[in-house]
Amino acid sequence: xxxxxxxLRHGGLSLVQTTDFFYPLVxxxxxxxxxxxxxxxxxxxxxxxxxxxxxxxxxxxxxxMNEKEREQxxxxxxxxxxxAAEEGGTSVTGGQTVINPWIIIGGVxxxxxxxxxxxxxxxxxxGDVLVLTKPLGTxxxxxxxxxxxxxxKWNKIKLVIxxxxxxxxxxxxxxxxxxxxxxxxxxxxxxxxxAATDITGFGIIGHAxxxxxxxxxxxxxxIHNLPIIAKMAAVSKACGNLFGLLQGTSSETSGGLLICLxxxxxxxxxxxxxxxRLGFSxxxxxxxxxxxxxxxxxxxxxxxxxxxxxxxDKPRIIEVPYRGSVIGTxxxxxxxxxxxxxxxx
Amino acid sequence: xxxxxxxLRHGGLSLVQTTDFFYPLVxxxxxxxxxxxxxxxxxxxxxxxxxxxxxxxxxxxxxxMNEKEREQxxxxxxxxxxxAAEEGGTSVTGGQTVINPWIIIGGVxxxxxxxxxxxxxxxxxxGDVLVLTKPLGTxxxxxxxxxxxxxxKWNKIKLVIxxxxxxxxxxxxxxxxxxxxxxxxxxxxxxxxxAATDITGFGIIGHAxxxxxxxxxxxxxxIHNLPIIAKMAAVSKACGNLFGLLQGTSSETSGGLLICLxxxxxxxxxxxxxxxRLGFSxxxxxxxxxxxxxxxxxxxxxxxxxxxxxxxDKPRIIEVPYRGSVIGTxxxxxxxxxxxxxxxx
Numbered sequence: 001x002x003x004x005x006x007x008l009r010h011g012g013l014s015l016v017q018t019t020d021f022f023y024p025l026v027x028x029x030x031x032x033x034x035x036x037x038x039x040x041x042x043x044x045x046x047x048x049x050x051x052x053x054x055x056x057x058x059x060x061x062x063x064x065m066n067e068k069e070r071e072q073x074x075x076x077x078x079x080x081x082x083x084a085a086e087e088g089g090t091s092v093t094g095g096q097t098v099i100n101p102w103i104i105i106g107g108v109x110x111x112x113x114x115x116x117x118x119x120x121x122x123x124x125x126x127g128d129v130l131v132l133t134k135p136l137g138t139x140x141x142x143x144x145x146x147x148x149x150x151x152x153k154w155n156k157i158k159l160v161i162x163x164x165x166x167x168x169x170x171x172x173x174x175x176x177x178x179x180x181x182x183x184x185x186x187x188x189x190x191x192x193x194x195a196a197t198d199i200t201g202f203g204i205i206g207h208a209x210x211x212x213x214x215x216x217x218x219x220x221x222x223i224h225n226l227p228i229i230a231k232m233a234a235v236s237k238a239c240g241n242l243f244g245l246l247q248g249t250s251s252e253t254s255g256g257l258l259i260c261l262x263x264x265x266x267x268x269x270x271x272x273x274x275x276x277r278l279g280f281s282x283x284x285x286x287x288x289x290x291x292x293x294x295x296x297x298x299x300x301x302x303x304x305x306x307x308x309x310x311x312x313d314k315p316r317i318i319e320v321p322y323r324g325s326v327i328g329t330x331x332x333x334x335x336x337x338x339x340x341x342x343x344x345x
Numbered sequence: 346x347x348x349x350x351x352x353l354r355h356g357g358l359s360l361v362q363t364t365d366f367f368y369p370l371v372x373x374x375x376x377x378x379x380x381x382x383x384x385x386x387x388x389x390x391x392x393x394x395x396x397x398x399x400x401x402x403x404x405x406x407x408x409x410m411n412e413k414e415r416e417q418x419x420x421x422x423x424x425x426x427x428x429a430a431e432e433g434g435t436s437v438t439g440g441q442t443v444i445n446p447w448i449i450i451g452g453v454x455x456x457x458x459x460x461x462x463x464x465x466x467x468x469x470x471x472g473d474v475l476v477l478t479k480p481l482g483t484x485x486x487x488x489x490x491x492x493x494x495x496x497x498k499w500n501k502i503k504l505v506i507x508x509x510x511x512x513x514x515x516x517x518x519x520x521x522x523x524x525x526x527x528x529x530x531x532x533x534x535x536x537x538x539x540a541a542t543d544i545t546g547f548g549i550i551g552h553a554x555x556x557x558x559x560x561x562x563x564x565x566x567x568i569h570n571l572p573i574i575a576k577m578a579a580v581s582k583a584c585g586n587l588f589g590l591l592q593g594t595s596s597e598t599s600g601g602l603l604i605c606l607x608x609x610x611x612x613x614x615x616x617x618x619x620x621x622r623l624g625f626s627x628x629x630x631x632x633x634x635x636x637x638x639x640x641x642x643x644x645x646x647x648x649x650x651x652x653x654x655x656x657x658d659k660p661r662i663i664e665v666p667y668r669g670s671v672i673g674t675x676x677x678x679x680x681x682x683x684x685x686x687x688x689x690x
Contacts, residue, residue, distance in 0.1 A: 004438040006399040019401045054351040056364045093349035101446035108453045112353050
């Protein structure tokens with residue numbers, strides 16, 4: 001499970017908590033702080049938990065940074081983390097900081113709640129559909145962005161993408177990683193979700209397999225559609241499928257939730273995601289509001305099976321356009337059907 | 346405070362939690378795991394909390410270790426951590442592991458409890474006495490042990506200590522660091538402690554100052570006696586007082602609790618510490634039992650003052666003998682008065 005659930009000695013309550021820490025992967029310290037916080041909270045959100053009682057921050061400062069660099073970078077990173085925590089309705093009250101060769105950022109999220117507050121991720125049934133709440137491809141976008149400065153790497157992908165597009169894909173990845181899965185967690189209750197997990201280091205197929213193995217019923221997850229940040233599928237192919245993006249093994253950071261929903265609820269779930277206020281409303285300089293929400297996609301189905309997950313041969317690639325830019329929005333829109341129109345072939 | 350205390354939405358309960366992580370400082374991976382766990386739990390014990398609902402383990406494996414080294418070292422470290430957690434009546438149910446240049450070990454301890462379960466560390470009054478539950482000098486002992494292999498370092502201290510004594514001091518430090526402050530936490534309730542903290546990275550004076558600043562009454566802490574692992578005061582002096590051990594600034598790892606107790610309770614507190622079963626009973630190959638407990642010392646007094654702490658000029662050094670060995674036990678016993686005989690000059 002994404003979080004541990006500890007029965008307490010008091011009135012049927014449980015302590016649910018999770019921890020995560022990792023190394024910076026974007027250049028903007030403030031955004032890195034937000035991403036780290038979103039990534040920690042995501043493990044609670046994957047269980048349908050929408051409240052968090054407390055967060056601790058785990059930090060290491062790199063010994064290779066001089067005093068000035070530390071003073072510039074670390075407060076921004078901490079502010080990003082705190083701001084995201086506040087957006088999630090919680091706050092950071094403690095933590096630990098050490099000196100280390102590499103920068104580390106992460107945290108702990110804890111909540112004490114009643115059984116009705118969380119959804120045990122074990123109740124998928126044949127006939128459910130699989131919904132994904134953020135596009136894939138964050139690792140490819142982050143790497144492509146680094147490769148712009150490395151000619152031998154850049155030469156491999158420059159035929160399929162421009163530098164401007166890489167910049168936009170990187171921004172898009174950063175926004176997605178910094179977005180809390182809070183709305184999705186709340187809607188899991190409203191639309192009777194049967195199980196969910198969040199997509200992170202093991203890629204969508206790794207986490208789908210893991211979720212399938214936890215099911216009480218004999219089910220298998222079959223993924224038909226892969227929503228991917230625009231052009232990242234082409235980049236992945238151009239560099240010899242280095243990441244396994246189309247096989248679902250490409251690592252994601254602070255990815256979306258993969259949710260098993262009753263078929264009749266899924267389209268409405270996606271519609272409400274879209275009409276909700278954008279979690280990280282400041283990101284696009286907008287105030288949120290109807291239509292500014294997050295996109296979600298029906299990407300597969302739950303069949304009878306032996307607790308495994310697979311992607312079909314030749315899955316449909318949904319090119320997810322960059323927000324806050326025109327690049328990709330028109331060209332890709334052929335592929336970018338609205339969620340309830342997506343056909344499961 | 347050593348832990349954060351978060352009021353919950355349920356029935357007057359609070360979530361108390363803490364996190365700590367650091368780098369190995371002893372060579373034995375199993376003992377290192379125990380020390381890391383004792384160090385994390387110590388922040389709860391300092392608040393008089395004797396139960397822990399859940400622990401998470403934070404680990405990084407060094408990228409410089411080969412596969413064989415990893416397989417030998419990391420499971421032992423994890424076992425030490427888990428064994429100490431079990432001894433503390435709790436268990437480890439989650440965590441995170443990453444690869445890093447340096448090994449990291451630490452954890453998170455959380456408990457949901459009622460107000461009566463913890464003692465807010467803010468109620469010291471003039472007339473209280475200060476009790477310390479482990480001797481000082483862990484940093485000096487660990488460093489001296491490393492210096493045995495570095496001639497230019499060893500030459501500085503070899504006139505005041507033998508290699509055999511260093512080995513015993515190191516073992517003693519390791520045992521102390523691996524001992525849970527659980528008994529002390531339980532006795533804080535029984536003997537009506539007014540405030541406490543645990544002694545770690547800032548040394549006894551740093552933590553005493555910190556505790557003094559949190560007091561509601563106008564008090565000052567005055568330390569008269571310094572219980573120190575035998576010979577470590579001499580080693581500290583011989584190397585030019587590098588650590589500030591006698592000034593109270595020498596860093597400790599998983600140190601004892603510094604507790605403000607009503608004067609009339611302190612001697613009985615120390616006596617019950619001594620007669621309790623030793624927390625880490627396996628350490629000496631003994632089964633615990635009366636008289637195998639932990640020593641504690643009355644080290645100072647609480648006066649009227651402006652929320653500061655100080656060590657008197659020429660404090661009395663209490664040479665704490667090595668357990669499980671004869672070295673130091675006789676020679677030092679002149680100085681090693683039983684706790685209720687210690688005079689506050």
